[in-house]
Amino acid sequence: MTTTGPAFAPADSLLRFATAGAVDDGKSTLIGRLLHDSKSLLADQVEALELAGRERGDAGLDLAMVTDGLRAEREQGITIDVAHRYFETARRAFIIADTPGHAQYTRNMVTGASTADLAIVLVDARNGLTEQSRRHAVLSGLLRVPELVLAVNKMDLVDHDQRVFADVAAEFARFTAELELGAVTAIPISALHGDNVVHRSDSMPWYDGPALLEHLEEAHTGRHESTQDFRFPVQCVLRADGHRGYAGQIAAGAVAAGDEVLHLPSGVRTRVASVDTADGALARAGAPQSVSVRLTDDIDVGRGDMLCAPGAAPTAAAQLRATVCWMTGDSALRPGKRLLLKHTTRTVRAEVTEVRHRVDVTTLRRDDADELGLNDIGEIVLRLAQPVFCDPYERNRLTGGGLLIDEATHATAGAVLITEAG
Known part of the structure; x- marks a missing residue:
């Protein structure tokens, strides 16, 4: 009972x-x-x-x-x-x-x-x-x-x-x-x-x-506001009845059939033919809904790509300055360390080029540091093998956040909050 x-x-x-x-x-x-x-x-x-x-x-x-x-x-x-x-x-x-x-x-x-x-x-x-x-x-x-x-x-x-x-x-x-x-x-x-x-x-x-x-x-969540610029990281491609749909979770903003969108990384503009769910088509969908988007044009879209608002695209960045929380005691985070960065649905190789400072989380004081240990929070610079499509974390927690992953063990090694991209 x-x-x-x-x-x-x-x-x-x-x-x-x-x-x-x-x-x-x-x-x-x-x-x-x-x-x-x-x-x-x-x-x-x-x-x-x-x-x-x-x-x-x-x-x-x-x-x-x-x-x-x-x-x-x-x-x-x-x-x-x-x-x-x-x-x-x-x-x-x-x-x-x-x-x-x-x-x-x-x-x-x-x-x-x-x-x-x-x-x-x-x-x-x-x-x-x-x-x-x-x-x-x-x-x-x-x-x-x-x-x-x-x-x-x-x-x-x-x-x-x-x-x-x-x-x-x-x-x-x-x-x-x-x-x-x-x-x-x-x-x-x-x-x-x-x-x-x-x-x-x-x-x-x-x-x-x-x-x-x-x-x-x-309490107001703010996650469903459609005032933010549209962001849609593509998770996978669906094929049914001769049509292709691109599935994923809307990271910001909203989308409707007929809207013009920009595809990254190609830079091609196209329009949305329909926005679908398992229960049928939607007139409009917004963050954080998970949907499938069909486009009017036949363009090459795959996992890790992004559909976004044409006039307000995220930055395509191969170098990031970010706040990181280091989550592993197996090794310290030092310049030269190579990791994987998982950002939205895209995973790329990354190298730490600089450890700028460590943050004292009780006073917000920034101390000089050349490495970060377990549970340390600090600012680093990452160089990426391929660009990611990102916003500052303060603007969008989904497109501005990421995970650092150990290449050998695939264990999560750190959490990343992007402060500057370019």
Whole structure:
């Protein structure tokens, strides 16, 4: 038997959000509370949480067990891996990434936040901002997460004091004023007791804003805006009934039958004959929909090519300056290192020609460096064997981002945020 959940939310309302914060600030408990109070847990899951609570010595639910799935996490009482969970309300569907707080798992935080529409940074009301809290705010800024929520947790342990909340929010506002962040919203909560998480709390009558879930349901993703210039990296070629279609995910903007598009790398202009899905043709499609596009002209199009807006094409670049998060401890990132760069649907050989500096992610200070180690973030220059069609990461996270891959093992070695192309 399962609990009765809300009606299914439309797919285009999906919100991806990441949670981060210092150890013991309550990330896993918050996610457990969101899932429990929104009736998104199965009945046997609730029973397991009740049993764990009794074994712990109290009558409450052990909500952290919902996401602390690794044995090492339960034993150490910390989050190590990025735990993804899905839930939905009548208004929206959500994918949560519970990211680690420890500095040695910075790469996991980058992984979880790289696709997020919103990041929640938890802060223990008793401790205020910590070095880890600052690190997560800085990483959210570097990754251009569109919106940030400061969740001041454990308000029950400071007697729901408005002044404590106001002081933490003010300190956070002063720190983030130097960062390139989108909207920042502060919400006082108690994840353990559910205050201002799914339902507004009577314990803090001085707070007149929304509960956390209410805010998440209203948050704007920005992923579906058609005001951006059209970008369509081709993933594969489909052949049916004597016609060729080019399948992929729209990375930005929108497209409709009759629109003029530019094909890269050829530079040929053509028009869209139709935009199709498995359910039939669409009058118009926009990011991030996955579609098949047929063209009016018979031109040579293949995987790794791009269809784009003719008057606002991306840069075709064989050299990139980029911010990179180095994700492997097997070897350092040094000038001369050869890797593969996976950018949208194109994979090319790349060589590191320069390591410009290392970024201190708690202060944003740039330190001179000639190499980057595991979890280091810094700026590098890459020379590519073939050009990629890209935008700056701050303009488009899909066409401005990429992965560095080890040529020998094909393991992911780094995440790339393009700052300058040419």
